[in-house]
Amino acid sequence: METGFDRRYRLRGRRALVTGAATGIGRAIAVRFAEEGAEVAINHRDGGDSPAAALTEAETASRKAGFTAARHLALAADVADKEQVDAMVAKAIASWSGLDILVNNAGIQSFSPSEDLDEAELRRILDVNLIGAWNCAQAAIRHFLAAQKPGVILSNSSVHQIVPKPGYLPYSLSKAGLANLTRTLALEYADRRIRVNAVGPGAIETPINKGWTGDPGKRRAVESHIPMGRAGAPEEIAAVFAFLASDEASYITGQTIYACGGLTLFGEFRSDWSSQSG
Ligand code: NAD
Numbered sequence: 584m585e586t587g588f589d590r591r592y593r594l595r596g597r598r599a600l601v602t603g604a605a606t607g608i609g610r611a612i613a614v615r616f617a618e619e620g621a622e623v624a625i626n627h628r629d630g631g632d633s634p635a636a637a638l639t640e641a642e643t644a645s646r647k648a649g650f651t652a653a654r655h656l657a658l659a660a661d662v663a664d665k666e667q668v669d670a671m672v673a674k675a676i677a678s679w680s681g682l683d684i685l686v687n688n689a690g691i692q693s694f695s696p697s698e699d700l701d702e703a704e705l706r707r708i709l710d711v712n713l714i715g716a717w718n719c720a721q722a723a724i725r726h727f728l729a730a731q732k733p734g735v736i737l738s739n740s741s742v743h744q745i746v747p748k749p750g751y752l753p754y755s756l757s758k759a760g761l762a763n764l765t766r767t768l769a770l771e772y773a774d775r776r777i778r779v780n781a782v783g784p785g786a787i788e789t790p791i792n793k794g795w796t797g798d799p800g801k802r803r804a805v806e807s808h809i810p811m812g813r814a815g816a817p818e819e820i821a822a823v824f825a826f827l828a829s830d831e832a833s834y835i836t837g838q839t840i841y842a843c844g845g846l847t848l849f850g851e852f853r854s855d856w857s858s859q860s861g
Contacts, residue, residue, distance in 0.1 A: 592648065593829035595620030598679040600672065602662050602719060603689030605632035607789030608739060610640070611817035612686055612824045617641040617655065618648050619825055624656040624675045626689065654678065662689045662715030663707075672722035681730060684828050685723040687716035687738040687761075692754040692791065705753045712757030716764060724768070724777060733776035735828050738765060739820075740781040742843045758783075762839060769837030778836040780827045785843025787815045810845030810853070 589595070594616050604613045604625040613623045614637070623641050627634040634657035645653035656678055660671035676682050690712045693704060720736050727734030743751070744758040761781055769779040786805055788796050795801035796814070806813055823842045826832055841847045 588830065590831075592620035593825065593831060594684075595650075597621040597683040597828070598624075598675070598681060599684035599686065599828065600624040600626060600658070600675050600682060600719075600723075601686040601688055602626040602715070603628075604686075605634045605637050607791060608784065608787060608817045608820050609686070609688035610637040611821035612688060613637055613655075614640045614644045615818065615821035615825045616684075616828065617644040617650070617653065619829070620645075620648065620650055621684070621828075622653050622655060622679060624658050624671075624678075626658050626660055626662070626671060628661050628689075629659040662687075662719055663710040665718045668715075668718040669722050672719070672726065676726055681732075682723060682726055683733075684735045685719055685737070686824060686828070687719050687736070689715055690739060690754075690757075690791070692751055694750050695752075696750055697752050700752060705756075708753035709757050709760070712754065713760040713764070716761060720764065720768060720779075724772060727772075727777050728775060734778075736768065736777065736779045737824055737827055738781040739824075740765075740783045740839055742783050742785050742841060742846045744781070744783050744839060746847065765839060766837045773836055778827075778832070780832070780835060780837070781839040782820060782823045782827065783839045783841040783843060783847070784820045785809060785815055785841070785846035787817055787820055789817055808846070808850065809843075810848055810850045813844065815842065815844055 599616050599621045601609050601613045603609045605627040613625050616623050625634045625637045638657050641655045658671045660667040716738050738761050740761045741758040743755045744762050748755045765779050765781045795805050
């Protein structure tokens with residue numbers, strides 16, 4: 584079947600807002616989307632990580648791919664603040680005359696044994712990781728519906744959507760919540776051509792993991808738990824987002840795709856310890 588679809592530029596002409604895109608996986612997503620022909624808005628927090636380097640990288644990627652007229656944006660907003668999110672989404676829509684793709688990527692975590700967990704800290708993390716995703720999703724959905732056109736909403740979840748993470752209860756709760764945000768919105772809007780999916784990364788080399796990425800001993804310890812034996816690169820996660828954002832995933836909605844080097848495979852079962860007689 585001849586469709587005229589060019590796989591190198593699957594996102595040609597699409598307008599995508601990526602939250603928390605100044606660093607890490609969000610930045611890699613913005614750059615990958617730009618390479619594939621999209622215009623991207625790099626969301627960042629005022630006074631947080633600077634979007635300058637990500638913006639320059641996205642511009643370079645577009646130019647290299649021949650999209651010299653791509654209009655990338657840097658948009659400040661705290662995703663936990665509904666008013667700021669609505670203003671940010673309105674700004675993207677006004678700048679581009681529309682929006683096609685939202686990526687909920689912004690996320691934070693902190694360690695606390697659950698018996699010591701402060702309620703304010705629990706709420707802070709849920710407000711960014713889960714309520715923040717809903718804030719952005721609602722603004723995008725309202726636009727898609729008003730414009731009567733298809734839309735894509737993707738969220739950066741985690742293996743901790745399904746794998747418990749002791750000492751990180753708010754993070755685990757937020758990612759588990761993203762599963763049902765994804766599935767519920769997918770079902771609610773499937774008949775209005777809005778696809779909603781998530782990606783569940785394993786251990787990826789980004790600033791959120793600076794506690795072990797720079798320390799060879801700690802890195803070995805982390806990687807010893809990963810069936811594929813290594814941490815992932817942000818670009819390996821961005822590739823999954825690009826696929827899900829594109830028309831190649833046109834029949835996929837409500838799913839979380841795990842890109843985790845096998846972390847969700849219960850690695851302890853590599854040997855038959857559970858069946859050996861004593
Ligand atoms: P990161 O710290 O580089 O990225 C998080 C980004 O979110 C930062 O740019 C930060 O400034 C931004 N951010 C934080 N709070 C914000 C707010 N209130 N409003 C707007 N932006 C805000 O780390 P990362 O690893 O790239 O994390 C990106 C996402 O990937 C997170 O949702 C994280 O939970 C998820 N994830 C990461 C890993 C990993 O191993 N790195 C694994 C699974 C899931």
